Amino acid sequence: MIVKDAVCPFCGCLCDDIEVEVDGDRVVAVTNACELGTKKFMGEKRLKNPILRDGDAWKDITYDEAARYAAGMLLSAERPLLYGWSGTHGEAQCVGVHMAELVRGVIDNTSSVCHGPSILAIQEVGHPGCTLGVVKNRADLVIYWGSNPIDAHPRHLSRYTRYAEGFFLDNAFRDRKVIVVDVRKTETANIADEFVQIKPGGDYAVLSALRAIVRGKTETIPRTVAGVTREQLVRVANLCKGAKFGAVYFGLGLTMTRGKYKNIRNAIELVSELSRHTKFTISAMRGHYNVYGSNEVNTWMTGYPFGIDFSRGIAFYNPGETTAVDILARKECDAALIVGSDPAAHFPRKCLEHLAEIPVVQLDPYPNATTAFCNVQIPVAVTGIDAVGTAYRMDGVPIRTRQVLSSGYPSDREVLLKMYTLMQEGKGQ
Amino acid sequence: MKVTLAMKPTARSFIPIEAESIVPKNFLAGTDLVVWRGNRELRLDEVFTVTVEGHADRSENVEVVLSGDDTFRLKRVGEYMEAGKITVLGNIGMHCGNFMTGGEIEVRGNADGWLGREMGGGTIICRGDAADYCASGYRGGRKGMTGGTVEVFGRAGDFVAEHIAGGTVIIHGSAGDMPGAEMHGGTLTVHGDCSRPAANMKGGSCYVFGTAQGMLPTFRKIGTVQHEGRTLIRFVGDVANRGKGNLFVRDYVYLD
Numbered sequence: 167m168i169v170k171d172a173v174c175p176f177c178g179c180l181c182d183d184i185e186v187e188v189d190g191d192r193v194v195a196v197t198n199a200c201e202l203g204t205k206k207f208m209g210e211k212r213l214k215n216p217i218l219r220d221g222d223a224w225k226d227i228t229y230d231e232a233a234r235y236a237a238g239m240l241l242s243a244e245r246p247l248l249y250g251w252s253g254t255h256g257e258a259q260c261v262g263v264h265m266a267e268l269v270r271g272v273i274d275n276t277s278s279v280c281h282g283p284s285i286l287a288i289q290e291v292g293h294p295g296c297t298l299g300v301v302k303n304r305a306d307l308v309i310y311w312g313s314n315p316i317d318a319h320p321r322h323l324s325r326y327t328r329y330a331e332g333f334f335l336d337n338a339f340r341d342r343k344v345i346v347v348d349v350r351k352t353e354t355a356n357i358a359d360e361f362v363q364i365k366p367g368g369d370y371a372v373l374s375a376l377r378a379i380v381r382g383k384t385e386t387i388p389r390t391v392a393g394v395t396r397e398q399l400v401r402v403a404n405l406c407k408g409a410k411f412g413a414v415y416f417g418l419g420l421t422m423t424r425g426k427y428k429n430i431r432n433a434i435e436l437v438s439e440l441s442r443h444t445k446f447t448i449s450a451m452r453g454h455y456n457v458y459g460s461n462e463v464n465t466w467m468t469g470y471p472f473g474i475d476f477s478r479g480i481a482f483y484n485p486g487e488t489t490a491v492d493i494l495a496r497k498e499c500d501a502a503l504i505v506g507s508d509p510a511a512h513f514p515r516k517c518l519e520h521l522a523e524i525p526v527v528q529l530d531p532y533p534n535a536t537t538a539f540c541n542v543q544i545p546v547a548v549t550g551i552d553a554v555g556t557a558y559r560m561d562g563v564p565i566r567t568r569q570v571l572s573s574g575y576p577s578d579r580e581v582l583l584k585m586y587t588l589m590q591e592g593k594g595q
Numbered sequence: 596m597k598v599t600l601a602m603k604p605t606a607r608s609f610i611p612i613e614a615e616s617i618v619p620k621n622f623l624a625g626t627d628l629v630v631w632r633g634n635r636e637l638r639l640d641e642v643f644t645v646t647v648e649g650h651a652d653r654s655e656n657v658e659v660v661l662s663g664d665d666t667f668r669l670k671r672v673g674e675y676m677e678a679g680k681i682t683v684l685g686n687i688g689m690h691c692g693n694f695m696t697g698g699e700i701e702v703r704g705n706a707d708g709w710l711g712r713e714m715g716g717g718t719i720i721c722r723g724d725a726a727d728y729c730a731s732g733y734r735g736g737r738k739g740m741t742g743g744t745v746e747v748f749g750r751a752g753d754f755v756a757e758h759i760a761g762g763t764v765i766i767h768g769s770a771g772d773m774p775g776a777e778m779h780g781g782t783l784t785v786h787g788d789c790s791r792p793a794a795n796m797k798g799g800s801c802y803v804f805g806t807a808q809g810m811l812p813t814f815r816k817i818g819t820v821q822h823e824g825r826t827l828i829r830f831v832g833d834v835a836n837r838g839k840g841n842l843f844v845r846d847y848v849y850l851d
Contacts, residue, residue: 388849
């Protein structure tokens with residue numbers, strides 16, 4: 167059987183033109199997807215049933231037993247951490263927020279270690295953004311800053327920028343200019359019209375310098391800024407001012423380097439300055455397929471996009487204090503529920519030392535690095551493959567993923583609802 | 596009146612305790628107060644050994660002394676404080692002196708993040724080091740500190756006095772990255788070194804008596820000035836945003 171127009175649940179591009187050939191409960195071929203998406207559809211060895219740590223071994227348990235363990239763990243904790251959420255659908259994220267409020271825990275999603283700084287900057291100066299379709303059809307200048315889509319979002323270039331047709335561009339490939347700004351010559355830099363190589367940690371200074379040049383204050387700028395010559399900065403500023411429609415896409419090269427959210431704020435303010443001359447927009451290259459959704463769901467339910475502390479019964483938000491890495495590094499939580507992410511593969515060692523000391527329950531289809539820290543792991547269906555659910559694309563467009571096969575695994579939402587019901591009973595509600 | 600709160604050692608030692616009830620005014624009506632450890636509400640005497648000496652009918656005459664090895668876990672001590680005095684003999688946790696408008700807080704040890712966040716008045720003295728966001732604003736806020744004084748005798752972390760709009764901040768040691776970011780009023784003085792001071796400033800004055808590392812390229816050099824017996828180089832900026840702030844540094848290095 168061939169399923170057409172399937173949605174790829176890998177990166178924030180959320181490509182919705184995938185063809186998947188299914189034989190029984192197995193994907194046998196994938197068309198249109200990039201290598202990353204294909205690998206995800208083809209799957210790997212999944213966990214068969216929930217497992218419980220029993221000394222040095224694992225014991226098989228039922229879904230009910232696993233849910234009871236998780237509910238008990240969260241109810242008895244004084245400051246439980248509910249982390250992850252970017253690798254699951256919006257409906258499950260909703261249950262997660264309700265759970266966090268009920269047990270008065272802290273709920274955080276992976277944006278605190280990826281584009282959280284972008285959100286902090288947006289909270290300071292706003293977000294002049296647009297959808298990917300607008301960029302595809304109108305943009306004649308695209309800037310990739312601190313992001314390398316050829317490796318991380320392989321179809322971004324072909325669907326929306328470098329290699330895409332544009333409705334309002336006669337010859338998109340010729341008319342559309344691409345600028346890449348990075349600390350090293352990446353694969354994406356090789357296909358750029360202009361490559362700006364910055365010394366590590368120099369993004370903020372370069373952005374400030376560009377803002378000053380766009381404002382006509384070139385004479386203040388030193389001869390070189392973080393390894394970039396003033397001549398090149400002037401050339402880039404002129405390219406931007408001369409464009410009919412410019413779009414900036416930034417990645418973790420900007421959000422997770424020195425200055426973090428101040429870099430993004432500076433980039434947004436550069437875009438605002440450029441919008442005095444022409445039309446310019448800026449957007450984040452979101453990683454997980456539904457990390458944008460976790461911000462959306464959290465925001466509409468609690469008022470804040472990530473790092474929400476319910477311990478006092480009301481939502482309190484302060485990244486740097488109520489975010490997962492900070493809480494774990496400071497040993498400020500006493501239980502953790504991990505959903506749809508793999509913190510053990512990405513967090514600093516100090517965080518993992520604490521994760522090893524507290525009870526941990528993880529919902530994930532596959533054994534991963536976090537499995538080593540778990541007391542219980544519950545395998546679930548993969549959204550977009552054997553479960554349906556809503557995800558948000560990197561530009562904020564919600565897309566309903568499709569189920570391409572049936573596996574019998576429960577979805578994240580089903581498992582979480584089971585836990586939530588037990589927790590409500592435990593609280594006498 | 597002197598209220599001594601000696602913190603009891605506990606087993607679950609790292610869950611933070613939110614103690615915004617510890618302000619001098621609250622002790623006028625007794626010591627029947629609550630604090631929160633994670634999601635659990637606790638009576639003050641479950642966490643501290645409480646001793647009260649003397650009597651007072653005005654907050655100005657109340658001094659609260661916090662002691663114990665675990666006071667670094669206490670958050671929000673002195674929040675919304677209007678008058679009186681709080682002395683912390685050891686280290687203090689995050690958000691000490693948030694929104695304070697009067698009175699004095701003295702921390703003999705180190706202070707954790709957000710010391711004196713969005714402070715409006717009064718005095719905070721930290722004898723040790725202050726962590727990140729000392730005397731800063733809140734996430735997404737446009738105005739940080741608007742008045743009062745914060746003096747740190749040790750070092751300070753990153754983003755000291757971010758969004759400062761009024762008041763005085765003095766760091767006797769070195770400061771981290773981006774002190775006085777988005778500054779639009781008030782005065783920040785760093786006696787030691789720091790990096791990228793006064794980023795995107797609009798107004799106010801920032802003094803660096805050491806070296807400004809990674810000096811931003813968007814400040815216009817005016818010339819040298821004499822200040823408190825020191826020769827400093829004066830810059831105006833941040834020109835990236837039409838800013839009219841003053842940045843004085845003894846010495847600077849561009850990231851070029």
